[in-house]
Amino acid sequence: MSFVIATTIDEAIAALAAGARPVAGGSDLVVGARHGKAPLPGDLVAIDRIEELRCLEFTDAGACIGAGVNHHTIEHHPVLSTVYTGISDGSALVGSPSTRNVGTLGGNVMNASPAMDTGAPLVVLGAEVELRSASGSRRVGLAELWTGPGRTSARPDELCVAIHVPAPAARSNSAYLRLEYRRSMEIAVVGAAASVTLADDGSVNAVRVALTAVAPTIIEVAGLGGGTVADVAAAAQAAAAEQARPISDVRASDAYRRHTVGVMARRAVEAAARRALGEPVSVPVNRAIGIGAAS
Amino acid sequence: MSPTTTAPRFVRADGPDKVTGSGRYTADLTLTGALVAKFKYAEVSHARITKLDVSAARAIPGVFAVLTQDDVPDVRFGPFVQDRTLFARDVVRFEGEILAAVAAVDVPTAQRALNAIVVEYAPLPVVNDIEAALSPDAPLVHADWSDYGAAGPIVRDRNDASMASIAKGDVDKGMAEADVVVHSRYVADGCHAAPIEPRAVLAQWEGNKVTIWTSTQVPFDARAGVCETLELPANRVRIIVPHLGGGFGGKCGFHYEAHVAALARATKRPVRLVFSRREEFVAPDRRREGIVFDLETGVRRDGTITARKVWLAIDNGAYTADAGFFSQLAAMHALGPYQVPHAFAEAHLVYTNHQPSGSVRAPTAPQTCWALESHTDEVAKAIGMDPVEFRLKNAVATGKEGPSGQVYDEIGLVDCIRAAADGAGYGQALPDDEAIGVAIGWWPSFSVPSGAYVKIDGDGSGQIITGAQECGTGAVMTLRQLVADELGMQAEDFELVYQDTSVAPYDMGATGSQTLFNNGRAAVAAAGQIAEQLKQLAAEQLEANPADIVLADGAASVAGTPSRSVPIAELAGIAAGGELLIGHGSGAPPAPPEVVGATCVGDVGMTAWVAPQFSCHAVRVKVDRDTGVARVLHVSAAHDSGTIINPVGATGQVEGAVLMGIGQALTEGTRYDDEAKQRNAALLEYKLQTCADAPPIDIHFVEIDTPNAGPRGAKGLAEAPNVATAAAISNAIAAIIGTPVRQLPMTAERVWSTVNGIEGSPA
Numbered sequence A: 001m002s003f004v005i006a007t008t009i010d011e012a013i014a015a016l017a018a019g020a021r022p023v024a025g026g027s028d029l030v031v032g033a034r035h036g037k038a039p040l041p042g043d044l045v046a047i048d049r050i051e052e053l054r055c056l057e058f059t060d061a062g063a064c065i066g067a068g069v070n071h072h073t074i075e076h077h078p079v080l081s082t083v084y085t086g087i088s089d090g091s092a093l094v095g096s097p098s099t100r101n102v103g104t105l106g107g108n109v110m111n112a113s114p115a116m117d118t119g120a121p122l123v124v125l126g127a128e129v130e131l132r133s134a135s136g137s138r139r140v141g142l143a144e145l146w147t148g149p150g151r152t153s154a155r156p157d158e159l160c161v162a163i164h165v166p167a168p169a170a171r172s173n174s175a176y177l178r179l180e181y182r183r184s185m186e187i188a189v190v191g192a193a194a195s196v197t198l199a200d201d202g203s204v205n206a207v208r209v210a211l212t213a214v215a216p217t218i219i220e221v222a223g224l225g226g227g228t229v230a231d232v233a234a235a236a237q238a239a240a241a242e243q244a245r246p247i248s249d250v251r252a253s254d255a256y257r258r259h260t261v262g263v264m265a266r267r268a269v270e271a272a273a274r275r276a277l278g279e280p281v282s283v284p285v286n287r288a289i290g291i292g293a294a295s
Numbered sequence B: 001m002s003p004t005t006t007a008p009r010f011v012r013a014d015g016p017d018k019v020t021g022s023g024r025y026t027a028d029l030t031l032t033g034a035l036v037a038k039f040k041y042a043e044v045s046h047a048r049i050t051k052l053d054v055s056a057a058r059a060i061p062g063v064f065a066v067l068t069q070d071d072v073p074d075v076r077f078g079p080f081v082q083d084r085t086l087f088a089r090d091v092v093r094f095e096g097e098i099l100a101a102v103a104a105v106d107v108p109t110a111q112r113a114l115n116a117i118v119v120e121y122a123p124l125p126v127v128n129d130i131e132a133a134l135s136p137d138a139p140l141v142h143a144d145w146s147d148y149g150a151a152g153p154i155v156r157d158r159n160d161a162s163m164a165s166i167a168k169g170d171v172d173k174g175m176a177e178a179d180v181v182v183h184s185r186y187v188a189d190g191c192h193a194a195p196i197e198p199r200a201v202l203a204q205w206e207g208n209k210v211t212i213w214t215s216t217q218v219p220f221d222a223r224a225g226v227c228e229t230l231e232l233p234a235n236r237v238r239i240i241v242p243h244l245g246g247g248f249g250g251k252c253g254f255h256y257e258a259h260v261a262a263l264a265r266a267t268k269r270p271v272r273l274v275f276s277r278r279e280e281f282v283a284p285d286r287r288r289e290g291i292v293f294d295l296e297t298g299v300r301r302d303g304t305i306t307a308r309k310v311w312l313a314i315d316n317g318a319y320t321a322d323a324g325f326f327s328q329l330a331a332m333h334a335l336g337p338y339q340v341p342h343a344f345a346e347a348h349l350v351y352t353n354h355q356p357s358g359s360v361r362a363p364t365a366p367q368t369c370w371a372l373e374s375h376t377d378e379v380a381k382a383i384g385m386d387p388v389e390f391r392l393k394n395a396v397a398t399g400k401e402g403p404s405g406q407v408y409d410e411i412g413l414v415d416c417i418r419a420a421a422d423g424a425g426y427g428q429a430l431p432d433d434e435a436i437g438v439a440i441g442w443w444p445s446f447s448v449p450s451g452a453y454v455k456i457d458g459d460g461s462g463q464i465i466t467g468a469q470e471c472g473t474g475a476v477m478t479l480r481q482l483v484a485d486e487l488g489m490q491a492e493d494f495e496l497v498y499q500d501t502s503v504a505p506y507d508m509g510a511t512g513s514q515t516l517f518n519n520g521r522a523a524v525a526a527a528g529q530i531a532e533q534l535k536q537l538a539a540e541q542l543e544a545n546p547a548d549i550v551l552a553d554g555a556a557s558v559a560g561t562p563s564r565s566v567p568i569a570e571l572a573g574i575a576a577g578g579e580l581l582i583g584h585g586s587g588a589p590p591a592p593p594e595v596v597g598a599t600c601v602g603d604v605g606m607t608a609w610v611a612p613q614f615s616c617h618a619v620r621v622k623v624d625r626d627t628g629v630a631r632v633l634h635v636s637a638a639h640d641s642g643t644i645i646n647p648v649g650a651t652g653q654v655e656g657a658v659l660m661g662i663g664q665a666l667t668e669g670t671r672y673d674d675e676a677k678q679r680n681a682a683l684l685e686y687k688l689q690t691c692a693d694a695p696p697i698d699i700h701f702v703e704i705d706t707p708n709a710g711p712r713g714a715k716g717l718a719e720a721p722n723v724a725t726a727a728a729i730s731n732a733i734a735a736i737i738g739t740p741v742r743q744l745p746m747t748a749e750r751v752w753s754t755v756n757g758i759e760g761s762p763a
């Protein structure tokens, strides 16, 4: 049993090499342990005081978001919430104000829940995670990272230091929506993100759509092409409903999830397209256009 | 109107404590040497116990006691039907039934002891469906039901633990006189009280007396339960309730106090029990009952109701708590606050292998109002009449006769309907995914005995010593104002001593919206005695007639001559050297009105309602047809609760109850698996509303000069505002999607399934 508070990435990596598990906000790890999901690891290294993990950099290549950046910051950041908007949509929906203040992007991604809210937007924006260990750094795409519910391909000695998001093309933007039964302290019943790049005539040149909580991991919808926004949105709805592999549980039936994930996909495409046109659709889309209703 | 801005400032006596965190709740208390209590639960819904061996658990070092039914007096108890024992005896009947209780040095040791208890079962058929339980060949939840003791008037038969009926006129004749007869079926799932503070109990013996600190809404009931099951006289059991972290009815009835006291006696140590959230969900009597409804109303084309006939079956769960009178209560709510010349209601309280039901805020009322009021909109639609107009025409009113034959004196239901509809902007043009739904409800005031003392010490500061229990409503806090007004003093001049059965006289507890109604009467009576003493003393000081003395602004003065005056504090100083300033009060509970005529009402609870409370809620809802998600945009709530004594407290009650009603309407429902076990016994899957979901709530108090009511004409208000919200939401949803959602809660998936005509009972 040990608990180490790291203040640098190197200290954290050393602790991981010695067998410790990282704890950032603890809002998955500790809460899960209390609920009997998995016992708290015997050896822990706290990474929430590592300043380097809270870096936020924007270059022509894109955004580098430190693993320790919390959801509150992502929700309100002037660049993220306008250019990488889908991620802010996702962060803005996490838990409650206190959850958004303690919960980190790195924790969300490494926890690998199929219901995580930043997952689908990161996928449609083509993000990669940067994993670092004593033996060096590597970048991994999200499809490769998530191997199942709560499982990743990262080695136990690897720390996620940052999430890299390529700069979106001109005339493009993104959006994420989830189906929720209440407005805070909720978990996605289903969700969908879209990133859309528009041609000069306002039609869709390129689109990516990813789905939340309808498969063992976040999945990307295959086979989507360009066209009018309405056609692409309709195609996304049909493809999402078809490619989803939802389960029935106490939250919803598989049939209802299959239908509603299509609805979320359609609305995500529509919202992303509006944003790409320069229309202000505020963060999160859930409140702006309403699941149920805006008020 | 914005009540929060018009209401005067009111600082609750317990407010600063609770807000700053200095207040202590039961789970915060520690006593030297205290042990940890844990329960071993059945985990199966219906089985015969073939083996229960606790010897290995008892042998674990650090385990001080393991108790089963063999270790306590073998008493069957229950307020209406004596069908339960402290620990399971021979048969377990729901998953949360307690097999054994452990007291150990710490939580891990207690947990090890639980794991070491050996239990073996022979399974019995599980009764998981309310209606199936009533069929003649259904397996019995209690094979020996006919041997159980029960309160006199309870009518029982096999799985039917309490049958009630109301018959008025000739319902068949009434139906024959109708132009249209509308028949509806509705099903309400059970739901939970879900207070933020889980239950906690701490017990300590000194000699042959026990003190129990417990998070109960009903300290005197808790004491009675301990006395009955452990065979102790009342004066050797002291129940103290620290601050209570909410109850909503989930902490009514007697539970666990005796288990913990028995552990403390066996171990000769203080013992403390603190529930987990899961225990709070599965333990007995936490749950609002599910109900199946069959409703039929005959109506003439002009909107006159000719007859109403209802059948309903309530999920009692495995044991009968205070649900004994629920069948009668539900029958009244199913007929509703309407003028119905010919009525027949038949209500059954049905044993199942579910967690027992308990008095969650306005038991039976919100679900029954939901069913009846949804049905009422169907009736209005069938004759093409506006639902508000239909209600204005048929609602009970002053001097009119209700479905039980009671003729009402001054009541304000019609005013409530108008105020709620106006406040909602009823009739305004709305987008096609929005509508305003309207529903009316009622609730009785419970007229029962209650007591309080008031004393004023030599320095002029006072204490109110009351048996009443504060569960967050502010009702006890309001006593200070009532007493102060009686004595011409300030509320701040009085401290409250409360929630201690060995210190204060009896009160029924924070249940039945009765605190202000009855304990307010008692406190005013006690203060009145002191007022007389003060007037006598002042008369001597001022050489005047006691009848001419006025108590105001902290002084006693001669009427008409304010300069002849003496401070009350000075009089208190004089009294301290002579006859002390002590008052005690109870006051006669208002008598129920007489009911005359050819009506038959079961008499388990009340044959007539004293000072009934009325309400109308008008709710604007938006439905996302593609997903079925419904969102409440605005609530207009009008209430006749008589005189509003504390506007801040009253506003809080309505706001909280409305939000609870929205949850019950849309997201809160207990789901059972095939084995009758709860599937969503956790706060992530059992979805309460959050602050972020709260719509604007406009409140209108229709203050009617109510005869035969509580202090200053007050009625109750804690439960009434929870009655009509779900019903109003249902009517809004039906107006948007064209047909009612027939199962409560009206979850997104159920709304979506209704829109799409999908059969079955979705999530």
Ligand SMILES: Cc1cc2nc3c(=O)[nH]c(=O)nc-3n(C[C@H](O)[C@H](O)[C@H](O)COP(=O)(O)OP(=O)(O)OC[C@H]3O[C@@H](n4cnc5c(N)ncnc54)[C@H](O)[C@@H]3O)c2cc1C
Pocket (backbone or CB within 6 Å): A021, A022, A023, A024, A025, A026, A027, A028, A029, A030, A031, A047, A067, A068, A093, A094, A095, A096, A099, A102, A103, A104, A105, A106, A107, A108, A109, A110, A111, A115, A116, A117, A118, A158, A159, A160, A161, A185, A186, A187, A188
């Ligand atoms: C009340 C509540 C509501 C919530 N609501 C939502 C919601 O709406 N949407 C949502 O998506 N999530 C929600 N969550 C889950 C959680 O808050 C988020 O997933 C959050 O982002 C997790 O971040 P954390 O820093 O707290 O992670 P932690 O709990 O600290 O860690 C989570 C996991 O990731 C690992 N880890 C953390 N950081 C790193 C790193 N840098 N490198 C390698 N591994 C790492 C940990 O070892 C652990 O296994 C909620 C949680 C709570 C308690």
